[in-house]
Amino acid sequence: LAVLSLAYYRFLVLFFACLLTFGSYFCFDMPSVLQDQFQGVSNITCYNGTFTNHSRDCIEGLGMSPQEFNFLYAIYAWTNAVVVIVAGFLIDKLGNRFGLFLFSLLTVLGSSIFALGSHFKGTSYMLPIMLIGRLLFGAGNGSLTIVQARVAAFWFKGKELALALCLTRSFSRLGSVLNFFITEEFECQYGIQWTLWGGTILCILGFLSAVIVSELDIAGVKQLGLDGAIKEESKKVRAQDIQHLPLRYWLLALTIMFFYTGIHPFVADASKFIQDKYDGYDRRTAGYIAGAVYDSPLFLSAAIGILIDYIGMRGVMVFLCSVLTPPVFALLAFTYVPPLVATLWLGVMYCLAAASMWPSIPLLVRQATLGMAMGIATSMQMIGIGLSNLIVGAILGSKSSEAKIPLWRWQEMMIYMLVNTIACIATSVALNVVDRKKVRTNKVRRNTKPNTQVESRSGALPDTENE
Incomplete structure (x- = not known):
């Protein structure tokens, strides 16, 4: 275990693994920041528009309707939902190098075609x-997060796992945060086409990181003498292994789905919502406030990850973030609470969810089937997000949004988000109930077989942490 004992090597792998999705997450939320430009009228006369406090009376843009704009997010989610299941299985069968090269290349190709359009x-x-x-x-970005988690879970399983997965997601969200701070100003200076091509360049940096991670991962596994064992385990992976995934895994996957269907569709339209409901917010300021959902994880993820690694109680943490999220959408729907308060609140809950939900999956399943398990959970998440984007687009209307969207439409959207988060509470309660039963069952086994060590790959909620 010479290599594994060297902390610097593990964290060197983690550093480049974090960079894998930095650029792709920057690209993912670019339409959210540029929503006015995407939905602005597309004729040349808009160049005569005047500027006031960084906003235009007439915004020259691509001419999309709100429904078409939300479809950009929906097709991303639906593609993820289909591809990640197959991708997870292929990663388990063919290894991390295959996934790193293929899926990072797809993010570069996809962002290039998007910019070309x-x-x-x-x-x-x-x-x-x-x-x-x-x-x-x-197809590339969703699958890339699976292989990213698989690499981190191998090098950190049983030691600082929550911290490692929190850091990978924090770096991803750093890309989203910088997007909210930089993209608007860049677009004002260079236009929407060059802005989208800039996102493609960041995806190319992610591809270069994939090359480095691949070499580090392969070299480290060989030094540990585990390459042969891993290949043997990979050969045994079958699609039928899905039936052996435990009940707690499925409840956790549902909880993840309902939580994220209340967060990501909101962020996609948050900038427009803030401008329409509140007075005095220009496009740039509204973009900063919407991006605050991703600001909190940058500062809190490491600390929360270390805390969960130390105290456990993952089921309690999952339930806590589920319960504390619905009030945000209730306040946004029925009050004029300052939008920054709401987005920061959501950011803290987002951070707590990322630290407690996703790091629980590697504890529930075998390393050999981790890609499949992560793929299924990601697929369920994206199915929910894709449906939510379509529903939100229908709620907000199909006409061009040169004028404000009526507040009653925004209120209906927030109520829909509220319903999703209430469903998240229900599944998190079921998860904790099943977990408590598992704990009691294991206690009985220990009492009846005192000399036998009961192996627990316990997933989300290790028994020793909940007793």
């Missing part, structure tokens, strides 16, 4: 080209 504004080709780009981008 913006050059066809005003034509019937623009939307199909951009949708194809988002489709390929979604």
Whole structure:
């Protein structure tokens, strides 16, 4: 265990693994920051628009309707939902190197086609080209997060696992945060086409990181003498292994799905919502406030990850973030609470969920089937997000949003988000109930077989942490 005992090597692998999705997450939320530009009218007369406090009276853009705009997010989610299951299985069978190269390359190709589509504004080709780009981008980015988690789980399993997975997700969200701070200003200076191509360049940096991670992972596994054993385990992986995934895993996957269907669709439209409901917020400020959902994890993820690694109680943490999320959408729907308060609140809950939910999956399943398990959970998450994006688009309307969207439509959207988070509470309660039964069963086994060590791959909620 010479290599594994060297902490610097594990964290060197983790550092480049974190960079895998930095650029792709930057690209993912670019439409959210540029929502006005995507939905602005696409004719040349808008260049005569005047500027007031960083906003235009007439915004020259791509001419998408709110429904078409939300479809950009929906097709990303639906693609993820289909591809990640197959991707997880292939990663388990063919190894991390296969996943790292293929899926990082897809993010580069998808972001390039998406940027290319913006050059066809005003034509019937623009939307199909951009949708194809988002489709390929979604196929790559969602699957890349699976292999990223698989690498981190191998090098940190049983030691600082929550910290490692929190850091990978924090770096991903750092890309999202920088997008909210930088993209608006960059677009004002260079235009929407160059802005989208800038996102593609960041995805290329992710591809280079994939090359480095692949070499480090392979070299480390060989030094540990585990390459042969891992290949043997990979050969045994079958699609039928899905039936052996425990009940607690499925309840956890449902909890993840309902939680994220209340967060990501909100962030996609949050900038427009803030401008429409509250007075005095220009596009740039509204983008900063919407991005605050991703700010909190940058500062809190490491600390919360260390805390959960130390005290456990993952089921309690999952329940806690589920219960504390619905009040945010209730306040946004029925009050004029300052939007920054709501987005920071959501950010803290988002951080707690990321630290307690996703790191629990490697504890529930064998390393050999981790890719499949992560793929299924990601697929369920994306199915929920895809449906939510379509529903939100229908709620907000199909007409161009040059004027404000009526507040009653925004209120209906927030109520829909509230329903999702209430469902999240229900599944988290069921998860904890099943876990307590598992704890009691293991106690009986220990009492009846005192000399036998009961192996627990306990998933989300290790028995020793809940007793």
